[in-house]
Amino acid sequence: MTSPMGCDTRTKRGESASAPRPTRFRPLLTLLAALALTLPALATNADELRGTGDLGLIIERAKGSIQLVDTTKRTLLQRVEGLGDTSHAAAVFSRDARYAYVFGRDGGLSKVDLLTGKIVKRVMQSGNSIGGAISQDGRWIAAANYVPGGVKLFDAETLEQVADIPAYSEETKALSRVVGLEDSFNNRFAFSLFDAGEIWIMDISENPRQPKITKFKNIGNQPYDALITGDGRWYVAGLYGEDGVAVLDMWHPERGVKRALPDYGRGEQKLPVYKMPHLETWAVAGNLAFIPGVGRHEVVLVDIGTWEKVGVIPVAGQPVFVMSDPTGRRLWVNFAFPHYDTVQVIDVENRAVMHTMKPGKAVLHMEFTPRGEHIWVSVRDANRVDIYDTATFNKLGELPVDAPSGIFFSSRAHRFGL
Amino acid sequence: MKTHPWLTTLLFCCALPTQADGLPAARQQELTHFVRQECGFCHGLKLTGGLGSSLTAEALKNKPAETLIPAILYGIPGTAMPGWLPYLSEADTRWIVDKLLKGFPE
Numbered sequence: 001m002t003s004p005m006g007c008d009t010r011t012k013r014g015e016s017a018s019a020p021r022p023t024r025f026r027p028l029l030t031l032l033a034a035l036a037l038t039l040p041a042l043a044t045n046a047d048e049l050r051g052t053g054d055l056g057l058i059i060e061r062a063k064g065s066i067q068l069v070d071t072t073k074r075t076l077l078q079r080v081e082g083l084g085d086t087s088h089a090a091a092v093f094s095r096d097a098r099y100a101y102v103f104g105r106d107g108g109l110s111k112v113d114l115l116t117g118k119i120v121k122r123v124m125q126s127g128n129s130i131g132g133a134i135s136q137d138g139r140w141i142a143a144a145n146y147v148p149g150g151v152k153l154f155d156a157e158t159l160e161q162v163a164d165i166p167a168y169s170e171e172t173k174a175l176s177r178v179v180g181l182e183d184s185f186n187n188r189f190a191f192s193l194f195d196a197g198e199i200w201i202m203d204i205s206e207n208p209r210q211p212k213i214t215k216f217k218n219i220g221n222q223p224y225d226a227l228i229t230g231d232g233r234w235y236v237a238g239l240y241g242e243d244g245v246a247v248l249d250m251w252h253p254e255r256g257v258k259r260a261l262p263d264y265g266r267g268e269q270k271l272p273v274y275k276m277p278h279l280e281t282w283a284v285a286g287n288l289a290f291i292p293g294v295g296r297h298e299v300v301l302v303d304i305g306t307w308e309k310v311g312v313i314p315v316a317g318q319p320v321f322v323m324s325d326p327t328g329r330r331l332w333v334n335f336a337f338p339h340y341d342t343v344q345v346i347d348v349e350n351r352a353v354m355h356t357m358k359p360g361k362a363v364l365h366m367e368f369t370p371r372g373e374h375i376w377v378s379v380r381d382a383n384r385v386d387i388y389d390t391a392t393f394n395k396l397g398e399l400p401v402d403a404p405s406g407i408f409f410s411s412r413a414h415r416f417g418l
Numbered sequence: 419m420k421t422h423p424w425l426t427t428l429l430f431c432c433a434l435p436t437q438a439d440g441l442p443a444a445r446q447q448e449l450t451h452f453v454r455q456e457c458g459f460c461h462g463l464k465l466t467g468g469l470g471s472s473l474t475a476e477a478l479k480n481k482p483a484e485t486l487i488p489a490i491l492y493g494i495p496g497t498a499m500p501g502w503l504p505y506l507s508e509a510d511t512r513w514i515v516d517k518l519l520k521g522f523p524e
Contacts, residue, residue: 061463087463105462128467146468177469194469224469224498240498272493272500275459276469337456338505362455380455 052097053370055114056409058378058385059089059102060402061364066091066102067401068117071369071376071409074387076399078117084108084124090131090406093413094156095138100408101156103132109143111159114410121159125152133183133417136232140208142181142189149175151191153208162209169196171217180226180237180279182417184250190235192223192246199223199237199248199257216257219246225279228417234304236260238279238294243267247307260307264291264300271295275336278321290331290346292319299333299346313351316342321365325390326372330354332390334363334377343377345393355393359386364404370411378404441513449510450523460498465522469498475521486515 054072060079064086068077083089085106092101099120102110107126110119128147134140134156141154153163167176176193183189187205192198199219203212221241228235228250235248243265248257266273277292284290289302293312299322301311317339323332331346340362345355362380369375374396377386385404387396412418441449454463460470471477478486490511493501506514517523 085462085464085466087458088468105464105468106466128462130468179469222498241496273498274456274500276498381451 050115052114052410054410055097056367056407057091057100057102057112057114058376058401058404058408059086059091059406061087061089061380061405062403064104065402066100066112067399067404068112068114069376069399071374074374074397074399076401080112080117080119082119082122083110086405088130088405091408092132092134092141092418093408093410094134095413097410097413100410101132101134101141103129103143105129107143107145107147109141109154109159111156123154123159123161125154125161130177130179131181133181133189135183135187135189135204135208136185136416137187140187140204142183142202144178144181144191146177149177149193149195151178151181151189151202153202153204153211163204163211165200165202165211165213167191167193167196167200169193169198169217171198172196179224182226182228182235184228184232184235184416188250190226190228190248190250192219192226192237194222194224197221197223197241199235199246201248201250201253214253216248219257220244220259224276227279229284229304230416232416236279238277238291239265240273240276240294245307258307261300261302261309264294264302264309266295273336274318274338275320275340277319277336284324284328286328286348288348290322290324290348292322292333294318299331301351311351313346313353315344315346315353316356323366323368324348325368325375326370330390332366332375334366340364357388357393360384365406367407367409370409376407378407380404440509445510446513449506449514450517453514453518453522454524465518473518473522475519478519481519483512483515483519486518487511490514 056069058067064083065079065081067079084104087105089104100112107124107129109123109125111121113120125143126145129145132143139156141156143152150166154161167178169176176195179192179194181191189202199216201214220239223237224240226237233250237246244259245261246257247260273295287305289304291300293300298312298314303310317335319333320336321334329348333344341358343357344353347354359377360379360382364380365378367376375388375390380403383402385399385401460468461473462468465473491503493499
């Protein structure tokens with residue numbers, strides 16, 4: 001993160017020579033300025049002291065690459081290639097927010113230095129992966145895998161594998177695909193077994209090489225994604241195979257998994273769902289959670305005290321991401337095919353759509369700047385990321401990015417579940 | 419597949435995309451993008467599978483077109499596979515299945 005010291009001492013290109021300084025430093029400053037001017041424009045950021053709190057990355061889903069970005073200057077810094085299959089790739093950040101861990105669809109796990117743009121470590125850890133999480137203490141990376149179904153744990157420093165947890169279900173007598181892997185407090189992770197309908201807690205607080213596993217069986221049919229609330233307490237898995245959600249209280253796992261929201265889901269008619277909604281970023285504002293309706297053109301309001309549905313807000317299509325800005329006042333929503341050219345903004349107080357925009361075909365993801373004054377929006381088929389002012393909805397700029405999907409800013413480093 | 423052998427032969431003989439298998443080249447291009455991108459959400463951009471099953475030629479080699487076509491058009495009950503009938507015609511679907519069975523184009 002940006003340290004006060006980093007700000008004070010950093011060399012500002014082009015400004016150093018003219019800034020009033022003690023005379024004895026002038027030759028050195030002039031030399032530094034001259035050096036800075038000779039460097040290529042996209043020289044690695046490690047050349048200068050700077051923080052990483054305003055950096056991030058954008059997945060280029062078709063190219064096996066990411067774009068490193070600066071959210072203060074609103075620019076692309078550089079492309080990092082060689083990340084394998086980045087369709088549906090996701091990233092988490094190191095505790096110092098300097099490194100991104102990128103989980104590729106093909107099982108590749110890459111540690112990327114945001115300052116230098118270098119891949120400092122890379123392992124092929126499975127055949128098919130869906131994402132991962134970083135432990136509370138920042139020392140361990142967990143990856144969720146479809147093939148072979150399970151979770152693997154890595155040393156965040158070296159990417160040495162320290163544990164392998166096959167998701168073998170005693171009920172189905174088979175490995176299950178793992179979804180919804182989330183980090184929580186006391187160095188625990190929770191994840192769901194899609195094929196087996198189970199939720200497991202993996203506790204690495206005592207010995208990461210021998211995680212303690214707690215299994216909850218028969219939690220519901222086909223958990224397809226999960227979220228953990230920002231306080232690390234509630235782990236909630238969405239169920240595809242039936243209506244409702246499965247809720248686990250990480251304060252009291254001994255109380256078991258409870259079912260909630262019995263009328264949340266596709267309902268009797270089994271509506272077609274053209275893209276699975278994402279639950280990881282369910283918006284929680286006050287005591288209300290706002291979640292994407294499954295197969296329905298609505299955002300569902302849930303009271304997180306009682307886990308009861310308290311209302312719905314009609315929207316333009318099947319929601320994929322429902323994201324609360326950091327103030328909790330507004331929600332930004334994108335949609336599944338065929339309404340994926342649209343983004344809507346919901347006013348939480350009035351529980352109604354207040355603004356609709358059409359950035360273009362295939363809005364796949366959105367990310368707020370750390371305090372939410374801007375939002376970055378991936379527009380896949382336009383090969384573009386748009387930047388909007390969240391107060392005025394004015395477009396501030398756009399960046400050329402090849403088939404952009406997930407956008408991940410380093411401010412995620414210090415939050416549970418992101 | 420009900421594609422006549424001569425059509426297949428013609429397809430292999432032509433260097434440029436043609437209407438040999440009943441679809442305009444532009445539509446073929448749209449469908450290629452559609453399969454890679456929209457189907458790719460669940461089946462993977464490389465169609466190697468995710469929550470959806472693998473759709474590589476190898477994975478589909480024992481699946482007849484006659485079962486794949488209705489699966490795409492009407493969905494598969496009890497799974498997350500939706501029916502795409504509102505957005506794909508039967509001709510579109512035949513073309514997609516034909517290509518999937520041969521190894522889908524990039």
